[in-house]
Amino acid sequence: VPVQYIVLKRSPLIPEMATQEVQLNETLAHLKTESETLKTKLEEERAKLHDVELHQVAEKVEALGQFVMKTRRTLKGHGNKVLCMDWCKDKRRIVSSSQDGKVIVWDAFTTNKEHAVTMPCTWVMACAYAPSGCAVACGGLDNKCSVYPLSLDKNENLAAKKKSVAMHTNYLSACSFTNSDMQILTSSGDGTCALWDVESGQLLQSFHGHAADVLCLDLAPSETGNTFVSGGCDKKANVWDMRSGQCIQSFETHESDINSVRYYPSGDAFASGSDDATCRLYDLRADREVAIYSKESIIFGVSSVDFSLSGRLLFGGYNDYTINVWDVLKGTRVSILFGHENRVSTLRVSPDGTAFCTGSWDHTLRIWA
Amino acid sequence: MTINTLAKGGLQPEQMSCFRKMEKVLVAMQDPDMGMKMRNQRLLITVIPHAMTGHDIITWLIQKYHICEEEALHLGEMLVKYGYIYPLKEPRCLVLRPDESPYRFQTPYFWTSTRWPASELDYAIYLAKKNIRKQGELVEYEKERYSLLHKRINHTWDFVVMQAREQLRASKQRRKADRIVLECQEQAYWLINRPPPGVQNMLDWGLERPNNFSTRVPLIETSRRALGRNRVKSSICLEGFVKYSEQYQNHDPIMQGCLPSNPWISDDIAYWTMNSEIVPVPTRLRVERWSFSFMELLSDAMGRREFMTYLEKEFSAENLHFWQECEEIRHGESSKIIEKVEDVYKNFLAPGAARWVNIDSKTMDKTLEGIKRPHRFVMDDAQMHIYFLMKKDSYPRYLKSDLYKNMLAKAVVPQETKKSVFPFMRRQRHSSPSPAQAGAPAAEEDGRAGTNSAAGSHF
Numbered sequence: 001v002p003v004q005y006i007v008l009k010r011s012p013l014i015p016e017m018a019t020q021e022v023q024l025n026e027t028l029a030h031l032k033t034e035s036e037t038l039k040t041k042l043e044e045e046r047a048k049l050h051d052v053e054l055h056q057v058a059e060k061v062e063a064l065g066q067f068v069m070k071t072r073r074t075l076k077g078h079g080n081k082v083l084c085m086d087w088c089k090d091k092r093r094i095v096s097s098s099q100d101g102k103v104i105v106w107d108a109f110t111t112n113k114e115h116a117v118t119m120p121c122t123w124v125m126a127c128a129y130a131p132s133g134c135a136v137a138c139g140g141l142d143n144k145c146s147v148y149p150l151s152l153d154k155n156e157n158l159a160a161k162k163k164s165v166a167m168h169t170n171y172l173s174a175c176s177f178t179n180s181d182m183q184i185l186t187s188s189g190d191g192t193c194a195l196w197d198v199e200s201g202q203l204l205q206s207f208h209g210h211a212a213d214v215l216c217l218d219l220a221p222s223e224t225g226n227t228f229v230s231g232g233c234d235k236k237a238n239v240w241d242m243r244s245g246q247c248i249q250s251f252e253t254h255e256s257d258i259n260s261v262r263y264y265p266s267g268d269a270f271a272s273g274s275d276d277a278t279c280r281l282y283d284l285r286a287d288r289e290v291a292i293y294s295k296e297s298i299i300f301g302v303s304s305v306d307f308s309l310s311g312r313l314l315f316g317g318y319n320d321y322t323i324n325v326w327d328v329l330k331g332t333r334v335s336i337l338f339g340h341e342n343r344v345s346t347l348r349v350s351p352d353g354t355a356f357c358t359g360s361w362d363h364t365l366r367i368w369a
Numbered sequence: 370m371t372i373n374t375l376a377k378g379g380l381q382p383e384q385m386s387c388f389r390k391m392e393k394v395l396v397a398m399q400d401p402d403m404g405m406k407m408r409n410q411r412l413l414i415t416v417i418p419h420a421m422t423g424h425d426i427i428t429w430l431i432q433k434y435h436i437c438e439e440e441a442l443h444l445g446e447m448l449v450k451y452g453y454i455y456p457l458k459e460p461r462c463l464v465l466r467p468d469e470s471p472y473r474f475q476t477p478y479f480w481t482s483t484r485w486p487a488s489e490l491d492y493a494i495y496l497a498k499k500n501i502r503k504q505g506e507l508v509e510y511e512k513e514r515y516s517l518l519h520k521r522i523n524h525t526w527d528f529v530v531m532q533a534r535e536q537l538r539a540s541k542q543r544r545k546a547d548r549i550v551l552e553c554q555e556q557a558y559w560l561i562n563r564p565p566p567g568v569q570n571m572l573d574w575g576l577e578r579p580n581n582f583s584t585r586v587p588l589i590e591t592s593r594r595a596l597g598r599n600r601v602k603s604s605i606c607l608e609g610f611v612k613y614s615e616q617y618q619n620h621d622p623i624m625q626g627c628l629p630s631n632p633w634i635s636d637d638i639a640y641w642t643m644n645s646e647i648v649p650v651p652t653r654l655r656v657e658r659w660s661f662s663f664m665e666l667l668s669d670a671m672g673r674r675e676f677m678t679y680l681e682k683e684f685s686a687e688n689l690h691f692w693q694e695c696e697e698i699r700h701g702e703s704s705k706i707i708e709k710v711e712d713v714y715k716n717f718l719a720p721g722a723a724r725w726v727n728i729d730s731k732t733m734d735k736t737l738e739g740i741k742r743p744h745r746f747v748m749d750d751a752q753m754h755i756y757f758l759m760k761k762d763s764y765p766r767y768l769k770s771d772l773y774k775n776m777l778a779k780a781v782v783p784q785e786t787k788k789s790v791f792p793f794m795r796r797q798r799h800s801s802p803s804p805a806q807a808g809a810p811a812a813e814e815d816g817r818a819g820t821n822s823a824a825g826s827h828f
Contacts, residue, residue: 038589041596069623151805152803297440312617
């Protein structure tokens with residue numbers, strides 16, 4: 001049960017300050033109690049409507065057969081840990097970023113490198129492909145998110161056209177374009193998320209509420225397209241209204257940092273992956289956690305998760321170099337994939353669901369199908 | 370004063386938790402009833418007690434966790450790589466061999482988590498012992514590090530040598546078997562905490578995440594709001610997942626395959642060509658998908674085009690046009706918002722507008738008021754009203770229309786590509802025009818495509 005921490009200034013020598021401090025302590029205790037009471041009430045309310053478990057509902061569903069997925073491409077070219085990757089809407093190109101500051105755009109189908117940029121910082125933890133396919137965004141220890149328009153002119157230096165868009169006060173952990181090339185959503189080690197206008201670099205909305213580093217985010221595929229989910233080191237997954245900046249739902253059941261969040265394709269739920277070695281599924285309408293994907297033999301944390309196109313399968317990249325494939329409905333582990341020689345740090349299913357890509361600390365990316 | 374959950378001596382919570390879990394496995398392995406069978410192992414002329422074979426370890430893991438051999442080997446190898454189990458033969462090679470190779474449990478004294486962090490001083494003493502015990506026992510990289518340490522902590526060097534001598538003297542008084550075990554244990558510890566060059570550093574956990582902020586307000590506000598929200602019964606929600614997965618199962622290439630073939634597997638891009646944004650004849654699966662939800666129809670360029678044609682027949686195409694223009698405002702450049710809002714007002718909302726859209730008066734009033742100070746979301750309410758109008762009214766009728774039914778009937782079901790008779794003949798992998806280009810041909814790419822088997826992919 002998390003406790004709210006308050007930073008108090010210590011100066012008890014002055015009597016007035018001492019009284020103030022006692023008052024502050026009392027307020028703090030009162031607030032803590034109120035917070036705890038509310039949380040308990042909330043859990044009671046949530047439990048009232050929980051009349052069945054997911055795997056029970058899924059009993060009538062046919063079990064999945066033997067699963068064969070192999071590495072179909074290996075992309076070599078990064079000189080250090082691969083930290084992030086994203087797919088282009090054309091279903092075959094990807095952008096990847098690594099610890100040594102390199103950002104590479106590949107045609108994963110042919111394994112050709114098409115563009116490469118060296119960032120002025122190391123640990124480029126976030127990268128994203130623009131919906132138009134004409135630009136990429138990336139950032140990391142520079143605390144910024146920059147957009148690079150992609151040019152096919154071999155003589156052009158991509159870095160020259162770089163545009164600084166987002167500015168945080170700590171590392172950039174994730175970034176994503178919204179429905180167009182014009183807006184970017186970012187999350188940061190400074191505990192906030194933010195929405196930016198690419199053209200002007202203006203901050204459109206900021207999102208406060210996490211009590212520690214925010215590590216990941218995902219945009220909702222909803223009809224109204226106005227929400228996103230974020231996960232952080234405070235073990236919380238928060239759902240936000242992009243217009244108002246308000247946190248509209250919050251889930252806290254993980255036992256450790258949440259490294260990855262991803263919406264279920266219908267937008268009615270999202271999955272999370274955490275350092276506590278579990279993946280979990282949260283239903284937004286039921287407003288609760290509805291499944292935990294874990295196994296006693298899985299000891300190491302999950303770095304990234306994504307769903308197959310139908311949402312039946314959940315792929316998790318783990319810190320023990322493996323990929324575990326879960327049956328979302330039945331809660332069972334369908335398959336375990338080996339191949340990487342170090343942590344899997346990032347995992348995304350392709351836009352048409354024909355494959356998924358993993359990036360690893362072993363410097364490579366792999367396409368699995 | 371800040372209350373902080375600082376793990377001991379700098380080990381991050383993630384690391385501690387992994388170590389603790391591995392240690393639980395170790396304890397289970399050494400359980401007197403359910404643990405591993407151990408035996409004496411002959412190492413040259415010495416007999417080492419309490420040893421087990423690689424094969425035994427894997428078998429135990431398979432039985433305990435109900436996993437396959439490959440997974441058990443992987444898990445067991447993690448235990449070796451993190452120093453909880455060490456090999457007796459070839460002690461420098463921290464791998465788990467699934468055969469009769471002997472292994473032992475590391476003593477908790479030498480667990481990485483117990484002695485975190487490994488100190489320079491201890492490492493110096495260890496290398497000094499090796500150096501004194503047998504001249505030339507230090508490997509090249511150890512010699513380098515030894516001399517580096519000698520420079521760095523030169524002021525305590527007398528102490529280092531003295532300690533080394535003391536420890537050597539004490540160990541000489543032990544039985545040979547114990548001495549060998551201790552040496553192996555210590556060596557394993559240093560192989561992990563000071564890995565040789567080129568060997569993966571198992572203790573590399575990436576960037577620290579030190580930040581922890583104090584906020585109290587958000588939690589209470591969020592909880593209060595959350596208490597007031599409407600929730601749906603689990604049985605209804607969860608049924609939704611079953612239905613969704615069922616509906617999309619045939620469309621999920623990883624689950625069901627795709628026709629004619631998965632490009633990543635067959636190297637044939639026919640599947641992508643057939644499903645390009647605009648094609649003369651779409652595939653059946655694609656047209657079927659338009660009937661799954663209004664959003665599916667609108668997200669597909671061809672679907673949207675077809676729907677527009679239908680609306681034109683019904684003289685309600687202005688609805689879709691309006692919706693598209695509103696999308697442009699919501700997702701477009703900030704600088705163009707005012708201009709676009711004006712256009713939308715002129716074309717769709719103003720009295721007597723050429724493509725006037727039918728919005729309820731309340732929404733219209735609110736929108737007109739908002740237009741006086743236009744912003745990105747000023748059209749949201751009106752846009753949603755029209756969206757749901759199309760969804761509830763035009764969309765279901767479109768699905769029943771001849772236009773849609775004919776499209777479905779015409780749609781193509783691709784033939785499965787016959788598997789090649791010669792499995793070793795790989796197709797040429799053709800490149801495609803990059804979306805980043807503006808008309809420039811991809812000619813220079815073709816030279817590299819297809820012949821590029823050295824680029825690193827392997828079958």
